[in-house]
Amino acid sequence: MSDEHTPHEPDERPRRPGERPPAADARSAAGDERAGQEERSAAAERPGRDEPAAGDGAGADGADGSPRGAGGGAAGGGDGDGGSARDGGNGGDTTRNGRRRLADGLWPPRLSRAQLIVALLLFVLGLGLAIQVRTTSDNGALRGARQEDLVRILTELDNRSQRLEDEKRGLDSQRSQLESSSNQAAEALKQTQQKEAELGVLAGTVQxxxxxxxxxxxxxxxxxxxxxxxxxxxxxxxxxxxxxxxxxxxxxxxxxxxxxxxxxxxxxxxxxxxxxxxxxxxxxxxxxxxxxxxxxxxxxxxxxxxxxxxxxxxxxxxxxxxxxxxxxxxxxx
Amino acid sequence: MIAVLGLVVGIVVGLVVHPVVPSGVEPYLPIAVVAALDAVFGGLRAMLDGIFDDKVFVVSFLSNVVVAALIVFLGDKLGVGSQLSTGVVVVLGIRIFSNAAAIRRHVFRA
Known part of the structure; x- marks a missing residue:
């Protein structure tokens, strides 16, 4: 790798916000963004003043921060455009640094503004994640269904509830007639006869x-x-x-x-x-x-x-x- | 460490409290979560690169979420909501993968 020995080494501890990263560090980050191998190795040889140009090549995210050089020199990496996936490894030194940074970041816990803000954002992310997982697992069958299917299901349910409502109304009125009729026996007889006629049509015993x-x-x-x-x-x-x-x-x-x-x-x-x-x-x-x-x-x-x-x-x-x-x-x- | 704690607490609170999402926001939540995940992976990678900056992280996190939600909203209005969501998820997925690859190189040297 051409940038295996870009001067990351002096910067072994995690950088605090606002602390100025060495120019080479920021530059290699900017180079990681988009530039190809040759371009980056060329950039690595250039001194720090070329940084804005490299940053320009880094796309919108990088351009946001790199030209500023100072606190924002990290900008491109902050958004993490995945350019360096193409690099095929940054070499052993960087790896060791990365591990150490990870370990340092995790322990001991430091109470800084950056940590708190990131914690807040991650809290929001975790919240959203949990809510989403929860709602997705709640009603699994309908969630995956397409819109047309949902409409059809809804219509069927509507029709069904309509039918059941009608049936309920009919039964209610039958009951109230039976209860309120002065001659309950006659009313029951009438309803039975009506029922018999309905069933007779079905059974074929009546015209x-x-x-x-x-x-x-x-x-x-x-x-x-x-x-x-x-x-x-x-x-x-x-x-x-x-x-x-x-x-x-x-x-x-x-x-x-x-x-x-x-x-x-x-x-x-x-x-x-x-x-x-x-x-x-x-x-x-x-x-x-x-x-x-x-x-x-x-x-x-x-x-x-x-x-x-x-x-x-x-x-x-x-x-x-x-x-x-x-x-x-x-x-x- | 505090950041990781924040994530854990957020998940636990979401699972335990079971908050109700307003129905207007509901379609955008999944895509916003994916966008936020992308920002988080980018931030993690930047931290391993030693170039992490909290301001950039905050801005990229929020803008990722807002832009992703905006795209889906626009897609819904144009009648291509599901296709645009797929597109956004694909793009964010690619970015997450490449960031994860960079992180992997840092951590495992491979």
Whole structure:
């Protein structure tokens, strides 16, 4: 290294603030900043008066201090631009000095203005570090999430709380009606009947009507299989269908499709062409769900069948199912 | 020694007291901490070089923190906050590494 013997040696103890460092020391620091090897060795041979020029080369931080020479001669190093990483070592003498300086700085503790100020700043740093580590480890899952994900999660939570709020309100009003009604038995009966009607729609024991769509699948070649119809049904359910009837069969939870020798059977009944789905639900949800690219309608068309969706404000689902009494399951309420 | 004590006390206080950061400052805290770390490493290196100066350290510490926070703030306003934060962290990380290399040479002669 060209600067192995730059005169650091006389300066073995740590420098107090304000104490003037030897010119060569400051110069080598300034040289460490940016200058290349040759430039620095040249600078090392120059006497102290060249220092401002070397400082100029040291970039903004160094320029701040080096030209001042005196107390600020250390400026470049104070900010510690990492130029000397390229130096490949400063040689053994500097190393020994560095160690000694470190040891001197650590022990014995000296109460000086510099120490106090640095301590204060380091206190702030430690505080910030601890706070940051703490907040980061507090809610780890959400912190790493991207903004879009956070927005989606927030929206979902909002919707969920909205639904729960609605449910709570409904239950509250039910309770207050039950409590305040003069004829509590009649009120309970009314609510039970309402519940029965709701569940009846689900179980297929009562007729249902409301807005929805009619899906007509015409399959002249007989190429539509049971699984296609099942896909269609699932798509409708996913889109929020509340009551479905296929031809004359009410679709309920345990409805099944089978592939017979001469066509598709639903719950054991042979389906006749065309297959007509009467679906009650929000038409604005149901129709796009069937028509999305790669969705049911396109798939059916690929199988040489045509699917026709018609929205309607009044769909009547009138096919019924007998209510079944479970043999083993009993209500636990 | 007192400086090291300051750091330790700061960490302990931060962990124990659990102070609440105002939400306006929260996004800038991590980047400011990294900038401060950079200044501290620079200061440590300067001390090993024998050219440490407390005034320079204070100024560089504060200006590092302020500039880093400012860059992130500006990035947030321009809609490139995360990218700019990454840039700042990369630059500061490079500086920390090179300062650490200089310190290592001083301490371990390698």
């Amino acid at each position: 249902a009507q409301g807005p929805g769509i009619t899906l007509t699948i015409t399959d002249p070649h007989g190429s539509v299989q049971a699984d296609s119809l099942l896909d269609t049904l699932q798509e409708l359910r996913a889109a929020g269908a509340e009551a479905i009837q296929i031809d004359n069969v009410r679709v309920v939870a345990d409805t099944y499709f089978t592939q017979g020798a001469d066509g598709v059977l639903i719950d054991g009944h042979k389906l006749s062409q065309p297959y007509v789905f009467k679906v009650i639900g929000n038409p604005q949800d149901l129709e796009p769900a069937l028509n999305i690219p790669g969705g049911v309608v396109q798939t059916l068309e690929k199988e040489q069948a045509t699917a026709d969706v018609v929205r309607s404000q009044k769909i009547v689902v009138d096919a019924l199912r007998p209510s079944k009494q479970p043999d083993y399951a009993r209500s636990s309420q």
